Amino acid sequence: MDMGNQHASITALQEIQRKVKDTEKKVSTFSGLSNDPEYKKLENALLRHLFDIESIDTDGKGHILQARKRATEETERILKELENNANHPCRLEIENIFKEAQRLVAQQMTPFFGGGKGIPEEFEEGIQNILMRLTQVKTEGKSSLRKARYRTLTKVLCVQEILENCLKKTILSLPLSTEAHPSVSKINSVMCEVNKTRWSLIRLLVGVNDHETYRHLSCVLSGLMADLDALDVSGHTEVRNYRKEVVEEINGLLKYLDEEEEAQMTSSYDLAQNQSIIKIEELRKRMKEIKSVVLERFHNLSDIHMGTKSELQGLIAQLDEVSAGRNPCIREARRRAVVEVQAVIMYIDLREALERRQHAGDQLNTEHASHAAVWRVLSNLSELQKDVLSFDGKRADKNYMILEELITKQLLALDAIDSQGDECTKAARKQAVKFANNILSYLDMKTDEWEY
Template sequence: MDMGNQHPSVIALQEIQKKVKDIEQQVSTFSGLKNDPVYKKLKKALTKQLFEIESIDTEGKGNIQQARKKAAEETERVLKELEQNASHPRRLEIEKIFNETQSVVAQHIVNYSGGDINTTEEFEEEIQNILKRLTQVKTEGKISLRKARYRTLTKVLAIQEILESCTKEKVLCLPLSTEVHPTISNINSIMCDVNKARCSLIALLAGVTVNETYRHLSCTLTGLITNLDALDVSGHTDIRDYRKEVVKEINSLLKYLDLEEERELGSSYDLGQNQAIVKIEVIRKQSAEIKNSLLDADHNVSDNHMGTKVDLQGLIAQLDEVSVGRNPCIREARRRAVVEVQAVITYIDLKEALERRQNLGEVIPPEHPSYVAVWGVLGNLFEFQKQVLSFDGKRADKNYMVLEELITKQLLTLDAIDSEGNARAKDARKQAVKYANNILGYLDMKTDEWEY
């Protein structure tokens, strides 16, 4: 559009809208809270644009009044989005979990300036529980929430890794005697500083210290490496190896200092772009195609069953090869994919067993009544599992509640079957109960609205 022919007020409004559009891009990915300096900066910038919009003279012209109203509404919408991002219930839930992390760390790190970490099983279990809860936080597909969860997960995962490194037996845990060589005392002293740095790093990641920064800690660790490099250990292989281990330990801590920068990367929080997740989703799609083809088949296809099972087992092998790293979200995505594939395999196994039993007909020797009753229940469970495999709804759906009730009734029927001491019937009932519970578990997993 030729601005030369437009009213100056309209041109001014268009320039303001461009600025608001630029700010909106930052707002959409903002993952902090209202006390975050970035929040205050963005709010101030948007409020300034509102003031500028209001100061524009419309000269009583309808088209300019409409343009000013539209610009104000757009700015207010972005401002509201910013406030919603910072106060979203899920965002507050993430912050609450992180606050609990701070309490746990503060409780178990007695004196991080002195390098004292109380690495108990309780400490590690509490951190593991926090990671699990973070994984279960629903982000509703919102970029701001996904980013906030990713940032918090990254910090807590780092704390977990550092704690695990503390409990592993290393050469560092058994320093050489100072009588071996004069430099040993220097290395041991530096190792004490490394322990202090480890505590400081955990405290920094958890946000329980205000006296340390990532930059200062990085300089401290780099300085320790410089001091180690300056030591003359020529001709002493054991001392050189000891120094090498200390340097390795320092480098393992330095990698965590890059986390702050990594968490700000544009797409690092978006696991949908993660290569492991991409591979898992490809395998899930292949599994779904096999499942749908199997459910559509309306005849005995025992030979095809074997080929289908081989294909499905191949998918599980591929899932086993997916590197999930330390991210619990990716680990959970792989676990769920494995469960989906295994559900189809167990469906095929039962179908084959029922077909074999049906084909034998009268050839089957006399069986205990309780054993026959168990097979009757398995026949019902097979039909219900077929419905579960094809179910694609939510827990509030009527079909979900009907399926859950039908499967639960089969469990009650199994409980009422008296094996009368018959070992075969007892084992069959045990397997049938396990099968029914697996179907219920799979149904719950399909409808728990989990997301990575």
């Protein structure tokens, strides 16, 4: 169609669709819930676009009617996507975990704010448990879920670090007498305000402070910094050092405010672009190449096991050097990569032991019967571990259930072995049980669909 002669209704539809596309970009990364103001804003925008589309006059022309229908369906699809983002089970799981963090902080804030010494051990364990559970929430590759998890992790990590820092110094420390210098009284006053702001920030981070905003706290801290900068403490080293400590306190709190702003940026939660994750994936790729060679030559590993094991151990060393910073998702990705490498090493070790046993010859004639029974189970476990290393399915797959059942049967077989007091058998059976459980744990980890 000649654009110069395009029907006015088609032009109007295209303009509305352009606005719908702009709204869709915001919907795709919306990480909130249905009661968030941003949700209502996006919902109202899409409903307004729908109304505008329906208001387009088709002038009785079929092609305009079809174009309007397509525009309506596309806008309704985006509206449904917004609803799904806000009510996705994983998004609700993130929110429920965050509510636990809120309750935990609320329970501990009063005694700590009132001058209590130290943070209870159960509180530290509770925060760690919350962080670990957050890292295990599945994101299904959705930007909205990755953003929600990242923002929640950022808030809880900030709370953890602020409270940990409180243990390293005396709160409301007033190290100098006001007689030392006229400025000391003002610095003391600023320090008191800094401590009040610290607790306001903690409550704000976990969403139990409805009377403050990040912007207001930033203004308060910046104002306190300006007050300190205006003081003349030249020639008084002790007073200058005291002011420096308070300035560092303020800068530390401002850092957390900056992190909250960063958490809203797309680049911050897209861990696929993170350099540590990229390094971990490079090492995992090499591990998979080695694993492929090992599984192909499982009948005779004696020719390759020494160099292979050395390289695998080198991969673990390189993984240990990968910086995770304070991000538990990166730490979890690194931990899983280490477990993958260790699983291959464990397989090589057992295959090597079984090969040595095959060449033992007459030495096995004097072996206790129960000890030989343990080794038969280990031989079976070696075959099963090969299948587990090769497995690349999901828990709902039939092969997963078969593998799980077969490994469990080997555990039952070990349990049925009577050591008859033979210490060597007891030790071997204990190791075999541990080996079988490790295989089950590895199979479980491979199929839990976790992703950063």
